[in-house]
Amino acid sequence: MTARVRAILPGLGFSALIALAVSFVSERLGGPAMLYALLFGMAFHFLADDERVLPGIRFAGRTVLRIGVALLGLRMTTGDVMALGWPVVALVMAGVTATILVGWGIGRACRLRNDHSVLSAGAVAICGASAALAIASVLPRHPDHERNTILTVAAVTALSTLAMVTYPVLVSYLGFDDLQAGVFLGATIHDVAQVVGAGYIVSDQAGEISTLVKLMRVACLVPVVLIIALVLKRRSKKREANEPLLPWFLVAFVVLVIVNSLGVIPVVVTDRFAPVSSACLLTAVAALGVRTSLEALVKVGPWPVTAMVLQTLFLALFVLGGLLLVF
Secondary structure (H helix, E strand, C coil): CHHHHHHHHHHHHHHHHHHHHHHHHHHHHCCCHHHHHHHHHHCCHHHCCCCCCHHHHHHHHHHHHHHHHHHHHHHCCHHHHHCCCHHHHHHHHHHHHHHHHHHHHHHHHCCCCHHHHHHHHHHHHCCCHHHHHHHHCCCCCCCCHHHHHHHHHHHHHHHHHHHHHHHHHHHHHCCCCHHHHHHHHHHHCCCHHHHHHHHHHHCHHHHHHHHHHHHHHHHCHHHHHHHHHHHHHHHCCCCCCCCCCCCHHHHHHHHHHHHHHCCCCCHHHHHHHHHHHHHHHHHHHHHHHHCCCHHHHHHHCCHHHHHHHHHHHHHHHHHHHHHHHHC
16 A cells, blocks of 8 residues: 555656646636646656656546545535426436537537547536546546547536636627526536536526526436446446446435535535535536647647537537426
């Protein structure tokens, strides 16, 4: 155990250092921290094969990532979600489901592999970079796996930032009230931070509603990742006998949501641990960035980004149509 800890500390510490630098830059200058973490990490790609940091970078890109996803459970309660009403819940669930299914078809039409199509559609449908990282953790490993993951995270973060700026203008033009605007922003923008930013641009009430709707989409992460994991395990011929049916980080996510919903955890504790999730995810993205070559991303071509743009447009149009029916 001591040898293992000594092996991972340099790479883990290096990834955490990048995450700290990214947080500082994001807080002082603004902008998406996830995208900064990718770019900062990629700047150190020359260390990707250095045996002194490689074990820790791998640990950060896998275990620390899963810890961050599990801690997302502290951000929500079932009561908050159900307070929005069944029509809104049904619209959000339908939007997530339709975007994953249609998004997979869009990905295949854009010449993406099956797993890359699922990764892209899931990131757009659920919660952006966090969903991409969680889904990627249960997808089969192949030479392009990390490249596809990092490309998806970069594209979905960029699209989310663009939506944060443009969608508030759109809801204002359409004459939406605070409830309609909050539901639309929370159901269509990819990353949590950008949802919060866009919602509060409109109004405080729209900001609160959009955040709750977004957390409802985050809750979809568990069943989606579970279904993907189960389907892959059935198809895989290399399944290990001792491999768990349900990934531990999804179990932890569900437990934390339930415990938080029961009010067992004091608010002061959840407020302290919520930023830990973001820190873990930033550290994981920085580690993935270190292992990703800019040259490899360029070789992919325009199709993955095209697929994500089309998936994003589909989600926006679906939710817009649903809002016109519900309200």
